[in-house]
Structures are given as C-alpha cells and as structure tokens.
Amino acid sequence: xxxxxxxxxxxxxxxxxxxxxxxxxxxxxxxxxxxxxxxxxxxxxxxxxxxxxxxxxxxxxxxxxxxxxxxxxxxxxxxxxxxxxxxxxxxxxxxxxxxxxxxxxxxxxxxxxxxxxxxxxxx
Amino acid sequence: xxxxxxxxxxxxxxxxxxxxxxxxxxxxxxxxxxxxxxxxxxxxxxxxxxxxxxxxxxxxxxxxxxxxxxxxxxxxxxxxxxxxxxxxxxxxxxxxxxxxxxxxxxxxxxxxxxxxxxxxxxx
Numbered sequence: 001x002x003x004x005x006x007x008x009x010x011x012x013x014x015x016x017x018x019x020x021x022x023x024x025x026x027x028x029x030x031x032x033x034x035x036x037x038x039x040x041x042x043x044x045x046x047x048x049x050x051x052x053x054x055x056x057x058x059x060x061x062x063x064x065x066x067x068x069x070x071x072x073x074x075x076x077x078x079x080x081x082x083x084x085x086x087x088x089x090x091x092x093x094x095x096x097x098x099x100x101x102x103x104x105x106x107x108x109x110x111x112x113x114x115x116x117x118x119x120x121x122x123x
Numbered sequence: 124x125x126x127x128x129x130x131x132x133x134x135x136x137x138x139x140x141x142x143x144x145x146x147x148x149x150x151x152x153x154x155x156x157x158x159x160x161x162x163x164x165x166x167x168x169x170x171x172x173x174x175x176x177x178x179x180x181x182x183x184x185x186x187x188x189x190x191x192x193x194x195x196x197x198x199x200x201x202x203x204x205x206x207x208x209x210x211x212x213x214x215x216x217x218x219x220x221x222x223x224x225x226x227x228x229x230x231x232x233x234x235x236x237x238x239x240x241x242x243x244x245x246x
Contacts, residue, residue, distance in 0.1 A: 036191045036204075068159045070238045072195065072225060079202075081159075081223055081240040096244055098221035100204055102195060115193045117204040121219055121244045 007069035007080045010103060010111060015062035015084075022053045028113050035116040048116070059089035062097075076105040077114065086120075096121040130192035130203045133226060133234060138185035138207075145176045151236050158239040171239070182212035185220075199228040200237065209243075219244040 017024050026049035029035075035042045035051065042051050064084040072079045080101040085094040102115035140147050149172035152158075158165045158174065165174050187207040195202045203224040208217040225238035 034193045036193060039189065039191065066162065066242055068162065068240045068242070070157045070159060070164075070225075070240065072238060073198065073200070073227075075196065075198075077196070079223070079225060079238050079240065081221075081242065083221060083242050083244055096219075098204075098206060098242070098244065100202070100223045100240075102193075102202060104196075115195060115202050117191045117193065117202065117223075119189055119191070119204065119206050119221070121206060121221065 003069050003071065003078060004067075006111070007078060007103075008067055010080060010101070011064055011067050011082055014101075015064060018052070019059070019061050022055075023049060025049055025052055029116075030112050030114075033113055033116070035118070037118045038120065057088045061087045063087070063094070072102060078103045078111065083121075126192055126194065126201060127190075129234075130201060130226075131190055133203060133224070134187055134190050134205055137224075138187060141175070142182070142184050145178075146172060148172055148175055152239075153235050153237075156236055156239070158241070160241050161243065180211045184210045186210070186217070195225060201226045201234065206244075 026045050029045035029048050031044050033045055035048045042048050062084055064082055066083045068081040070079045082099045084097060086097050087094045097120050099118045101113050103111035104114045106112055149168050152168035152171050154167050156168055158171045165171050185207055187205055189206045191204040193202045205222045207220060209220050210217045220243050222241045224236050226234040227237045229235055
C-alpha cells in the first residue's frame with residue numbers, strides 16, 4: 001500500500017477517535033510508547049491514554065491541514081507529520097497544532113504509535 | 124550525554140548554519156537522507172543541499188520556540204521536534220514553522236539527519 005495513503009488513513013482514524021472517544025486511543029499505543037505533550041513526557045499506553053482523557057475539555061474537533069510521511073528506517077517504521085487546527089467546544093477561536101507520530105508495524109500487519117510529540121503553535 | 128541537551132545542541136547548530144552558510148548543511152545529511160519541504164520530497168545529501176540553497180531568499184533568521192526529543196528505537200536514533208519563527212531579510216512579519224528531524228548515530232559518535240520534514244504554519 002502507498003505509504004502516503006497509510007499515513008492519511010492513520011491520521012484520519014487517530015483524530016476521529018480522539019474527537020469521538022478519546023479513551024479508545026489506548027489501543028494505538030504499547031507499553032514502550034512515548035508521548036511528549038506540550039513538553040510533558042509520558043510513557044506507556046495506559047499512562048498516555050490517562051493523559052489524553054484527562055485533558056481539560058469535554059469535546060474537541062481536529063481539522064487536519066497537512067500530512068507528510070517518510071519511512072523511518074529498515075524496521076518498517078513510518079514518520080507522520082501533521083499540521084492542523086483544533087477547536088474546543090465552546091471556544092470561538094481554533095488553535096493551531098503540529099504533531100508527529102512514529103508508527104511501527106505490528107505482527108498483525110497494522111501499526112502502533114511508538115513516538116508521539118504534540119505542540120500547540122501559539123500566535 | 125543527556126538526550127535533551129544533544130537535541131538542543133543539534134538544533135542550535137542546524138539553524139545557525141542555515142542562517143549563516145546554508146551550503147554547509149550538506150555535511151549533516153547522507154545519501155539515504157530524506158527531506159520533505161512544504162510537501163516536496165527530496166532524497167540525498169547533495170539534492171537536499173541544492174534545495175535548501177536554492178530557496179528564494181538570501182538571508183533568514185530562525186528563532187526556536189520549543190525543542191522536544193525522544194529516542195526513536197533500538198538503533199540509537201533520536202526524534203527532534205522543533206517549533207519556531209522564521210524571519211526573511213526585508214520582511215516585516217515572521218513566519219511560524221514546525222520541523223522534525225530523525226537523527227541517526229554515525230560511527231564517529233556524532234549524528235546525521237536521516238529524516239527531515241519542514242512545514243510553515245500559516246495563519
């Protein structure tokens with residue numbers, strides 16, 4: 001499958017899940033997965049899911065502007081770089097964000113998130 | 124050495140070189156290195172340096188806002204995620220950008236850029 005199409009499908013799935021059922025994101029991470037969220041470092045699927053579900057808003061909507069991807073090396077990993085906007089329920093203005101994912105293949109032919117770095121792009 | 128300190132030192136070196144002598148960036152890439160610049164894909168140190176030196180401005184100044192880093196896997200790689208602002212000579216307004224680097228160790232104990240993805244964050 002075309003890597004750009006895989007990246008696009010992952011990104012669509014990730015933000016759709018984030019915006020509809022954040023707790024379900026746990027299945028995309030593993031014990032060794034790392035998240036850096038606005039500079040804070042979290043490791044492991046359970047801790048990452050706990051962080052994401054505890055963010056201080058009930059609902060949000062991601063609108064993706066760009067998705068870039070590259071193979072990360074001989075182990076079949078893929079780097080996915082996203083820019084977009086994030087709108088919180090009840091807030092008038094959208095926030096710009098950038099996020100990168102390092103996806104690694106699973107034995108089942110899918111991918112999990114090995115690395116995840118998120119930043120808001122303040123004006 | 125502390126990975127965050129290595130990432131910070133790399134980022135300082137990269138943008139100082141970019142802003143003073145773009146052609147010298149060639150030494151940070153290898154033949155298998157990949158750059159995605161505003162969606163355009165370029166491979167190999169020479170082609171990447173040619174792209175960066177051909178950008179349509181003489182001078183620019185990067186101001187880094189955030190640097191995040193994570194180990195990318197068992198091969199000793201490091202993911203570095205940067206946000207900041209870019210000011211072109213003669214332009215009043217700075218442009219916001221995000222960039223990620225995947226650094227891989229060299230036998231000499233340094234790092235080269237295996238992956239590089241750059242995006243301007245338009246308002």
